[in-house]
Amino acid sequence: MKLSKSHDYIPPQKWVWDKENGGKFANINRPISGFTHEKDLPIGNHPFQLYSQGTPNGVKVTVMLEELLALGIKEAEYDAWLVRIGKGDQFSSGFVKINPNSKIPSLLDNSKEKQIRVFESGSILLYLADKFKKFIPNDFAARTECLNWLFWQMASAPYLGGGFGHFYAYAPEKIEYPINRFSMEVKRQLDVLDKILIDKTFICNEEYTIADIAIWSWYGALVLGRLYGADDFLDVKSYKNVLRWANFINERPAVKRGRMVNKISGYLGSQLHERHNADDFDHKTQDKLENQ
Numbered sequence: 001m002k003l004s005k006s007h008d009y010i011p012p013q014k015w016v017w018d019k020e021n022g023g024k025f026a027n028i029n030r031p032i033s034g035f036t037h038e039k040d041l042p043i044g045n046h047p048f049q050l051y052s053q054g055t056p057n058g059v060k061v062t063v064m065l066e067e068l069l070a071l072g073i074k075e076a077e078y079d080a081w082l083v084r085i086g087k088g089d090q091f092s093s094g095f096v097k098i099n100p101n102s103k104i105p106s107l108l109d110n111s112k113e114k115q116i117r118v119f120e121s122g123s124i125l126l127y128l129a130d131k132f133k134k135f136i137p138n139d140f141a142a143r144t145e146c147l148n149w150l151f152w153q154m155a156s157a158p159y160l161g162g163g164f165g166h167f168y169a170y171a172p173e174k175i176e177y178p179i180n181r182f183s184m185e186v187k188r189q190l191d192v193l194d195k196i197l198i199d200k201t202f203i204c205n206e207e208y209t210i211a212d213i214a215i216w217s218w219y220g221a222l223v224l225g226r227l228y229g230a231d232d233f234l235d236v237k238s239y240k241n242v243l244r245w246a247n248f249i250n251e252r253p254a255v256k257r258g259r260m261v262n263k264i265s266g267y268l269g270s271q272l273h274e275r276h277n278a279d280d281f282d283h284k285t286q287d288k289l290e291n292q
Contacts, residue, residue, distance in 0.1 A: 017030070017031050028085065028086065028087075028088045028091075033096075033100060033101065033102065034091075034096060034100075035091055035092055035093040035095075035096040036088060036091040036092075037088075037091065037092055037093070038092070038093045039092035039093060039094055040092075040093070040094045041081065041092070041094035041095060041098070042079075042081055043079075043108075043110075044079030044081075044276055045079070045276075046077040046078050046079045046276070047075060047076070047077060047078070047109065047110055047111035048065065048076065048077070048078035048079070048107060048108070048109060048110070048111075049078070049079050049081065049107065049108040049110060050062070050065070050078050050079065050080045050081065050105060050106075050107050050262075051081050051083045051095060051098065051104065051105065051106045051107075051108075052080065052081075052082075052083055052104045052105035052106070052261075052262050053082060053083050053084065053085050053104050053105075053262050053264065054259070054260075054261060054262040054263035054264065054265075055085075055104065056157070056161070056217040056218045056221055056227075057103075057104065057105060057121040057157075057217070058104055058105045058121075058261075058262055059217040059221075059258060059259055060105075060121045060122075060124075060125055060213055060214050060217045061105045061107065061121055061124050061125065061128075062080060062257075062258040062259075062261040062262065062275075063213050063216075063217065063254060063255050063258030063259070064124075064125055064128050064129075064135070064210065064213055064258070065078050065128070065258070066254035066255070066257045066258040066261075067134075067135065067213070067252075067254040067255075067258075068128065068132055068134060068135075069254070069278070070253065070254040071134060073132055073134070075111065075132070076128070076132065078275070079274075079275070079276050080261045080262055080274055080275040080276070081274060082262050082264070082273045082274055083095065083104050083262075084264070085104060090102040090103065090104060097117075098117045098119060099117075099119035099120075101119070103119070103120075105119075105121055105124060106118070106119045107119070107124050107127075109127075109131075120154075121154075121214070122150055122151065122153070122154040122214060125150065125210040125213060125214055126147075126150065126210065129209075129210050135208065135209050135210050135213070136209055136210055137204065137207060137209065142204065142205075142207070145204050146203075146204050146209045146210065146211045147211075148211075149203050149204065149211035149214075149215065150210055150211050150214050152215075153211070153214040153215045153218065153219075154214070156189050157218045159182055159185040159186060159189065160182075160185075160186050160189070160218055160219070160222065160227075161218070163178070163181075163182035163185065163186075164179070164182035164183060164185070164186045164228070164230070165227065165228045165230075167179050167182060168182075168183075168228055168230055168233070169228040169229065169230070183233075183234065186222075186234060187234060187235075189219070190219065190222075190223070190234070190236070190239045190242060191239070193215070193219060193239070193241075193242045193245075194239040194240070194241045194242050195241075197241035197242060197244070197245050198241055201245075201248070202245070203215060203245075208249075212245075212249060216245075216246060216249045216250075216255075219242065219246070220242075220245070220246035220249060220250065222234070222236060223236040223237075223239055223242050223243050223246050224243075224246050224247070224250065257281055260272040260281060260285070261275045262274070262275075267287075268285065268286040268287035268290065269285050269286070269287040269288075270285070271285055271286040271287075272284060272285050272286075273286065
């Protein structure tokens with residue numbers, strides 16, 4: 001298929017799905033919901049079953065679970081199963097049963113008699129925070145401020161990922177208008193964060209919360225040079241307060257572990273495709289498995 005040049009394209013009267021649109025994710029993106037194949041999801045022995053991949057949204061949840069475990073909360077033990085979104089695993093019948101929108105991460109809480117499904121990364125963070133009364137303020141006003149920023153991230157990240165990231169890094173051709181438009185949005189978002197972090201250790205003053213976990217997984221990764229190869233283009237180093245905050249959180253042991261879970265790219269020693277026990281970090285990273 002020959003792509004239309006951006007200045008030649010005239011939208012038809014009615015949009016028609018072109019399965020061969022040339023984009024990086026053309027083989028898995030589709031305008032209809034539901035499963036494409038029958039496959040049950042595996043179930044491990046721990047209270048929580050996580051089905052995910054180590055994208056920023058996936059990292060939010062694995063960091064949260066590792067932070068809870070670091071506090072000695074054994075009830076937060078989890079099995080992390082790899083869902084390879086590039087291969088369409090999220091369209092299995094088992095996954096769609098948990099999340100009808102076929103997006104990772106998705107979580108099953110098997111700690112009670114009645115199984116509870118939780119999908120959307122922000123919802124999972126809030127669910128875990130409320131369940132264990134951790135990483136969310138008790139004070140009503142402070143809790144509200146935390147939720148302000150949690151939902152800010154959920155609303156803002158599509159401009160960064162689906163907007164800027166897609167057109168800058170993944171689209172089949174570079175088109176000036178959307179790259180400029182989404183660059184402006186992302187830089188405004190970084191400026192918002194840089195200004196609120198001028199005199200704060202964390203997003204909500206001096207308390208580390210789910211707002212930090214959610215925002216760091218996207219914007220922390222961005223300023224640390226881990227997203228889209230765009231750190232120079234967006235001049236991320238100019239956002240000094242965001243960079244300080246991102247580096248500070250990056251050193252947390254639970255964050256380091258959480259980043260490894262369901263990770264399928266980069267240094268093999270940083271990839272723990274599945275996590276079922278705490279000692280998997282020492283014995284089941286890809287470098288060790290591939291050398292067996």
